[in-house]
Every structure is written in structure tokens, then in C-alpha cells.
Amino acid sequence: MRPAEESAFIVLIPYNPREGMSLKExxxxxxxxxxxxxxxxxxxGIGRRVGGGVxxxxRPALDMLLDGNEAALLLYHQGRFDSSEVRRYFERTKVPCPESAS
Structure with missing residues (x-):
């Protein structure tokens, strides 16, 4: 069994399989x-191990990183799905945006 990685990032929470993709993809x-x-x-903080496995x-967080949009990525980590910056990435990747945590 592999040790769990420590993460200060909130990513893929709530988990939606449509938001995620494999490392290979x-x-x-x-x-x-x-x-x-x-x-x-x-x-x-663009991904995590789901169920301690893979x-x-x-998808949205990867695009934020590739675009260099640190502000959007920070808002994503804060669960600020009500932010237009964050919503734009969810729309672009055709993933339903979760409800805001705040």
C-alpha cells in the first residue's frame, strides 16, 4: 500500500468524474x-489521488495552470465556483461547475 500524499489543495471536491482525466490524458x-x-x-494542486489509488x-485546473492564470487556480482551490474566472474554465472544458463552497 502506498503512503498518502499530503496536500494543502482542495481539488476535485466535490468529485465529479466528468471533471477528471488520467495522468496520461x-x-x-x-x-x-x-x-x-x-x-x-x-x-x-491540479489533481489528486481518488480513493488513494490512481x-x-x-480539466479546468489544468487549463488554468497552462494559461498561467494563478488567480483563477487560487479561487478554484478556495471552492469559489461562483467566480466568473473559475466558471469560465468549467464552461470551456464543458464540465458542470459545482456550487460554491462559500
């Missing part, structure tokens, strides 16, 4: 290796 989308994307999950990457 995210790496292809970003033009990077799976290792790089996994490191981004840990350092930038890594799942958030």
Missing part, C-alpha cells in the same frame, strides 16, 4: 510527461 493535453503532470498535481487531474 493530461500529459498529452499539456505536451508534457506524466511525471511532470504528477508533480504539478502535488505542487500546483491520479486524476482536473
Amino acid at each position: 493530461a500529459a498529452a493535453r499539456a505536451g508534457k510527461s506524466q511525471t511532470t503532470v504528477k508533480n504539478w498535481c502535488l505542487s500546483k 491520479w486524476i487531474v482536473s
Whole structure:
């Protein structure tokens, strides 16, 4: 059994399978290796291990990172789904936006 990674990021909560993609898919989308994307999950909070198993990457969060939109990514981590910046990424990736945590 693998040890759980510590994460200060709130990502893919609530979990919606339509929001997530595999490391392989995210790496292809970003033009990077799976290792790089996994490191981004840990350092930038764009994904997490679901059920302690496989890594799942958030489609909107990956796009925020690739666009360099740190403000939107911070709002996403805060659960601010009512923000137009965050909603724009959910719309762009055709993922239903969850309700705001605040």
C-alpha cells in the first residue's frame, strides 16, 4: 500500500468524474510527461489521488495552470465556483461547475 500524499489543495471536491482525466490524458493535453503532470498535481494542486489509488487531474485546473492564470487556480482551490474566472474554465472544458463552497 502506498503512503498518502499530503496536500494543502482542495481539488476535485466535490468529485465529479466528468471533471477528471488520467495522468496520461493530461500529459498529452499539456505536451508534457506524466511525471511532470504528477508533480504539478502535488505542487500546483491540479489533481489528486481518488480513493488513494490512481491520479486524476482536473480539466479546468489544468487549463488554468497552462494559461498561467494563478488567480483563477487560487479561487478554484478556495471552492469559489461562483467566480466568473473559475466558471469560465468549467464552461470551456464543458464540465458542470459545482456550487460554491462559500
